[in-house]
């Protein structure tokens with residue numbers, strides 16, 4: 001497999017798929033440029049070798065050409081960070097893009113307009129009438145898949161080599177994230193530095209496990225984490241199931257949960273997971289106490305309660321101190337740690353304590369030599385909010401992509417480059 005370090009980009013044009021899907025405020029100012037910064041090492045390496053870059057990205061979820069989602073809004077900032085006057089093509093596959101890409105000289109960069117302005121990027125039909133028949137849907141899908149080939153080929157035609165540095169979209173078989181790779185031979189397609197780091201971190205969690213291995217899965221719903229929880233039960237020694245999911249388990253076990261968030265149709269599933277954990281010898285750790293509130297608000301009245309004795313009218317919005325201590329003890333003894341999802345409604349300042357405690361315990365374990373991977377939007381927001389990112393081994397940029405990789409799925413963006 002080709003690697004970015006070994007490849008000499010001198011006089012080569014590289015199509016680099018990045019994830020510049022950054023948040024913008026109403027005046028189109030970037031409110032968090034982490035994703036742009038994360039791709040800089042790759043872009044800079046290519047330019048400093050004497051290559052040129054054609055940068056492709058999506059921004060938001062446009063359903064067609066939409067000014068709000070134009071990448072022109074981020075052009076100046078990309079130029080500033082990259083230290084190069086980046087050119088812009090206002091249509092990713094138009095004549096302008098082709099001419100500008102062809103005219104690029106060593107050390108120059110071109111940013112293409114939002115790839116998702118075209119339905120062909122995702123390969124999903126758009127504009128179908130709500131009452132479209134199954135036959136019409138099938139035809140529309142066939143048509144977009146057909147035109148996707150031309151779209152992909154056009155993007156590939158700009159460059160001599162393809163670099164994928166967009167881990168956040170690696171779980172999608174889109175034109176620019178996976179299909180385009182087919183137009184380059186094995187020596188002319190590679191991961192960017194960010195993608196390499198992400199893939200290595202996931203592989204360490206999947207294949208190179210120092211034990212004990214503890215996963216902390218938080219978040220609101222069991223239903224959205226079921227596959228990953230089941231997969232983790234085959235790998236971990238300890239599984240801390242926390243956050244809003246707690247109360248589905250508590251209720252399934254016969255506890256009183258007041259108004260706490262609960263998926264009533266997942267009670268049996270919760271019991272099944274507990275049984276599976278038992279059968280596999282996994283220590284599934286649940287909260288014993290909780291910080292309750294009399295309404296879903298930062299300013300609610302609060303108290304602590306046993307997790308299975310929440311009074312009517314109250315709801316659990318974070319873990320309590322006894323649970324924090326139990327989690328911390330498990331975490332600090334661990335040698336491999338995966339954290340996805342907060343222990344409570346960390347968006348409310350008064351319910352951040354548990355998530356902070358988990359983060360701090362992970363930092364301590366990491367100091368003692370554990371490998372810790374934090375991933376999935378909300379846990380990344382947590383470590384950033386608590387300024388703990390420097391104390392963990394790796395903070396993933398991937399949300400869905402990371403979870404799918406850990407579920408054991410082959411990600412199309414990875415497979416397209418290395419073949420498995």
Ligand code: AMP
Pocket residue numbers: 218219220221224243244245261316317318341342343344345346347378
């Ligand atoms: P997820 O998107 O599934 O990872 O869930 C993250 C969300 O779960 C965050 O927005 C949290 O506010 C929310 N959450 C965590 N704990 C609770 C809880 N006890 N009650 C309601 N929401 C929660």
